[in-house]
Amino acid sequence: MEDTIAAVATAYGEGGIGIIRISGEDALLILNKVFQPMRKHINNSVITDKYEPDSVGVTIGESIVNRRLTYGHIIDYSTNQVLDEVLAVYMKAPYTYTKEDVVEINCHGSIVSLRKVLELVLRSGARMAEPGEFTKRAFLNGRLDLTQAEAVIDLIKAKSDKSFDVALGQLEGTLSDVIEQIRNLLMDELVNITVNIDYPDEDIEEITYDKLLNNLLQIDDMIQNLIRSADTGRIIKEGFKVAIVGKPNVGKSSLMNALLKENRAIVTDIPGTTRDTIVEDITIKKIPVKLIDTAGIHDTDDKVEKIGIEKSKATFNEADLVILILDGSQALSIEDENIMNVIGNRRTLVLINKIDLGQVLNEKKLQEKMPKALFIKTAVKNGQGINEIENKIEDLVFNGEVKQSGSTFITNVRHANLLNSAKTALDDAINMVRSGEALEFIEIDVKRTFEFLGEIIGETVSESIIDEVFSRFCLGK
Structure with a gap:
């Protein structure tokens, strides 16, 4: 079982609202430990909204309901001290940012309030989230691929309308769709190559070098178009x-x-x-x-x-x-x-x-x-x-690129480097096709191209790269 994590999800400083986010199996349990939904206390025939732990009487109110904001107080029950007046919401998995149970507590945007409430949440069973751990869980749980996860931080750091539009498009999957399209084409070629290598005597369509060359050149052009957008993408971002x-x-x-x-x-x-x-x-x-x-x-x-x-x-x-x-x-x-x-x-x-x-x-x-x-x-x-x-x-x-907000640009150095590696591997395969080399050798470089593109979206990426990507995120995201 994964730990339940918590962190302040909003920027520290003075503000109207500060949000503490909790994610994990015990999120609701922790909320119930620290949160008292506001109920009318009837004491000596007087109805009051004030929380009075020593009051005697009947409490009237609703319990916490999925996806409904509930008004109440954060209370340290070890001292019966009210820490803040808040709005809290519980969101049941899997329809959440992390695909886990998530709780968000909307406190007053005071550094003192956020610190006290977070400390109480941590004492009640959560652990402090690492930078980017909420988005990392969204990636590991399949809600986002790696390019979409990286787009989250680009959205946060966007310096202009255009950089925001490009990051939002990437979050919605524009780059992922293009990469998947190219990988599907490569997979078709890999299947044809493998079948012709392993089952040459079967009644299957024989692969021709001319057709293979034409298909690989088309894929090469698609990769090159993405690479060309990297300079514009860098400018949009930086x-x-x-x-x-x-x-x-x-x-x-x-x-x-x-x-x-x-x-x-x-x-x-x-x-x-x-x-x-x-x-x-x-x-x-x-x-x-x-x-x-x-x-x-x-x-x-x-x-x-x-x-x-x-x-x-x-x-x-x-x-x-x-x-x-x-x-x-x-x-x-x-x-x-x-x-x-x-x-x-x-x-x-x-x-x-x-x-x-x-x-x-x-x-x-x-x-x-x-x-x-x-x-x-x-x-x-x-x-x-x-x-x-x-x-x-x-x-x-x-420089001639399409200017609409939906355009796909490469704004990430990691993506650009992997695209260049993919193109180098594919160019090696193309040269071997032109030279009439054995399909076994061509297959190796086509597969390398497929894997380099898989690293972009996180399909074939190592754990160390995943850790490095999410270490760049801020706490609470």
């Missing part, structure tokens, strides 16, 4: 890092403020106002974006400013996109060209700014210097070009 660079006083801080829609960075006509990197998290087109406003890159004798400039250069290597701002009302300067050299071949969006002052910058010459860059004309201080910048960021993130 955020799109955008470094804003340029020489002093070209409009970097103005762009930062325009995208943030608030005056976060100081804007003046004095060059070198920003001496350090300013980092802000925002959402653009439902995409989490980490904006990095850098110090203006130029030659200076100011020691503090030099440190800021070096940090600006270091951000290039971390950024998914560099936004280079140039003053369109002036000719390209040596400082501009030096910055362009530092940027190199990184993915770059060039803003030809201050076009409201009249464009002097030679755009054709600039495009020859940066042939892979994208260009937008802006007057950031007046808001001109901001919508176009946001649209361009969205296009760069999805």
Whole structure:
């Protein structure tokens, strides 16, 4: 018999509600030990809602009913002390989060209340849950597969509408369905291979290498499509890092403020106002974006400013996109060209700014210097070009991928690594088919592909990997 576990399921701190979750065979027994449903006490002809352990009279009220919230008190019967006024609910297995009996006690959201009630629950027969143990039990009891269990923590940590939508889709089984579809196709090929190896003389359809090759190539394309989505998936989950660079006083801080829609960075006509990197998290087109406003890159004798400039250069290597701002009302300067050299071949969006002052910058010459860059004309201080910048960021993130909330993206490094391993194994099988190798050798690599995909959803995963996955969860989930 599994232990009955308990933990605080809500964040610690002050709040209206704090929930203690109990899961296991003794959940209801423990609730009955600590919980007194509110009943009317008739004492000396006076009806009162207050719990009075020494009162004499008749109690009127209902007992705990499955899936019905019950109002009452948590009472330490060793001292007859009322610990909190609560709402409690009992949910009978198997229709619960863990597929076990579950109790949730809705206390007042005080750290003191939650601590006292949890301590009483633990003294009454439960043990403290490990991080992620409730979701681990949901996985082990077959309610969730491993990708769905991992989606739970992604939902909790979602930084934007898009990351929430993708995590919710994964929780509902979008990724699991695709993986199962691929594994079913692989199983069909494994069955055909095995039958042709073990029963070559029977009256069965003989497998042809051309047909096998065609089927494996189709499966390979499906795996490759998932792998391609991993970069977009990482950005959706972790955020799109955008470094804003340029020489002093070209409009970097103005762009930062325009995208943030608030005056976060100081804007003046004095060059070198920003001496350090300013980092802000925002959402653009439902995409989490980490904006990095850098110090203006130029030659200076100011020691503090030099440190800021070096940090600006270091951000290039971390950024998914560099936004280079140039003053369109002036000719390209040596400082501009030096910055362009530092940027190199990184993915770059060039803003030809201050076009409201009249464009002097030679755009054709600039495009020859940066042939892979994208260009937008802006007057950031007046808001001109901001919508176009946001649209361009969205296009760069999805890079042709479908943008609807139901799309399947690989957002988990573990999944990406296993998909790459699966593709390597399948490519080995494909090469052997092309070379006309024996079916016995081809079968080995097709089976390896099947098993790598099984690790993603938890079908063939080791216990150590399961423990490692759930160790990343918070207590109470």
